[in-house]
Amino acid sequence: MADVAADPLLDGECRVWWARPDQAPDDLLLAVVPEAEQRRAARYRQRLDRLRSLTGAWLLRTAVAALTGERPSDVLVDRTCADCGQQHGRPRLPAAVGIEVSVSHAGERVAVALTRLGEVGIDVEFAPLANHFDHELAENALSPQELSIVDRSDNPGMDFRQLWVRKEALLKATGHGLRIPMSRIEVSPATDPPALLAWPLDIPVDQVRLATLDPGPRHHAAVAVLTGQPMVVHELDAELLLWPEPD
Ligand SMILES: CC(C)(COP(=O)(O)OP(=O)(O)OC[C@H]1O[C@@H](n2cnc3c(N)ncnc32)[C@H](O)[C@@H]1OP(=O)(O)O)[C@@H](O)C(=O)NCCC(=O)NCCS
Structure with a gap:
């Protein structure tokens, strides 16, 4: 080793x-x-x-x-x-x-x-087609505010996947997984540093850290830790x- x-x-x-x-x-x-x-x-x-x-x-x-x-x-x-x-x-x-x-x-x-x-959650997603954007999935997973920003992006598919991995990493850190609808979590836009803005849990948003990871081409990933x-x-x-x- x-x-x-x-x-x-x-x-x-x-x-x-x-x-x-x-x-x-x-x-x-x-x-x-x-x-x-x-x-x-x-x-x-x-x-x-x-x-x-x-x-x-x-x-x-x-x-x-x-x-x-x-x-x-x-x-x-x-x-x-x-x-x-x-x-x-x-x-x-x-x-x-x-x-x-x-x-x-x-x-x-x-x-x-x-x-x-503190408790940690990591998520990696694979995107076989760089420009693919599943609008129906985005409607389910994003808040109205997030969806309107993604819809105006030059690459909505890529921005959506960045938001998705942030949200899933957060839900894995709490252990809820997809038991909590992703649309109830609000994270920063894909072009901004990753941050939790709002969610339906008692943990204050400043007690959570989020980071974008570098999984290589055609993959997106983020990690979330419950810590201040x-x-x-x-x-x-x-x-x-x-x-x-x-x-
Ligand atoms: C956690 C969850 C979001 C993972 O989804 P995914 O995109 O398919 O998979 P990922 O590759 O990102 O993660 C899978 C890993 O998450 C881990 N995991 C499983 N449940 C988890 C949870 N509740 N919280 C955090 N991590 C979890 C496991 O290590 C799993 O990999 P492994 O089984 O090979 O070790 C999804 O499994 C989930 O929502 N689970 C909770 C709901 C549920 O399944 N309930 C069971 C009722 S009996």
């Missing part, structure tokens, strides 16, 4: 790891990801969906292990769903570790965010974590 992967996670840091779905070899995925999660991934019919899910689980464990000194396969991840109790909800580490995590995968990107600042502290984001490539699981 490269030294930078084991750099201590600073108090004000949000570390984001990026992988491609095929970046880790199959034998490494199977050595690190527990059988229950392999079975969960096996439910996906498409091979690429299975790979994204397995790679997310591998990346999460390996990124945490780089910080804690454990073997990646020994990292404990609880995924209890708040609704039904099954292991398909937001991932959490034991409280004693003191690190919040989030996972997202789409297209050719798998992302894991880690921070000590300043936040510095570091993005790293999973290549730095590609070492075999020790015997």
Whole structure:
């Protein structure tokens, strides 16, 4: 493992790891990801969906292990769903570790965010066609004010996707996911620095940090953390974590 992967996670840091779905070899995925999660991934019919899910689980464990000194396969991840109790909800580490995590995968990107600042949500979306704009989806996901700004943009599809990833990152940080309609959250326009402007939750908007990420061409991504502290984001490539699981 490269030294930078084991750099201590600073108090004000949000570390984001990026992988491609095929970046880790199959034998490494199977050595690190527990059988229950392999079975969960096996439910996906498409091979690429299975790979994204397995790679997310591998990346999460390996990124945490780089910080804690454990073997990646020994990292404990609880995924209890708040609704039904099954292991398909937001991932959490034991409280004693003191690190919040989030996972997202789409297209050719798998992302894991880690921070000590507070609860975190990450979202990446894939845009096969740069100019595509689904107006009906935008009507459902945006407030009237946001929609009117996006409608006047030179590239409404791209601006809409920026707003979408900001909103989904926020909803993943709170753990609600899409249980709260995105249209009830108001974020800054795509051309402005990312910020939460209003939402229907008790958490004040100044207690939330948002950042735009750099997932590469044809992808959009954002990360949200529930904290009033300043936040510095570091993005790293999973290549730095590609070492075999020790015997
Ligand atoms: C969270 C949610 C928005 C993710 O949607 P998505 O765009 O398909 O997927 P992403 O790739 O961005 O994120 C998926 C990851 O989010 C994480 N996740 C799942 N539920 C989550 C939640 N409530 N909050 C935060 N993260 C969650 C998981 O790590 C998952 O990846 P994995 O299963 O491979 O580990 C969506 O699953 C959701 O709204 N969940 C809540 C509603 C729900 O499913 N309830 C279950 C009732 S039984």
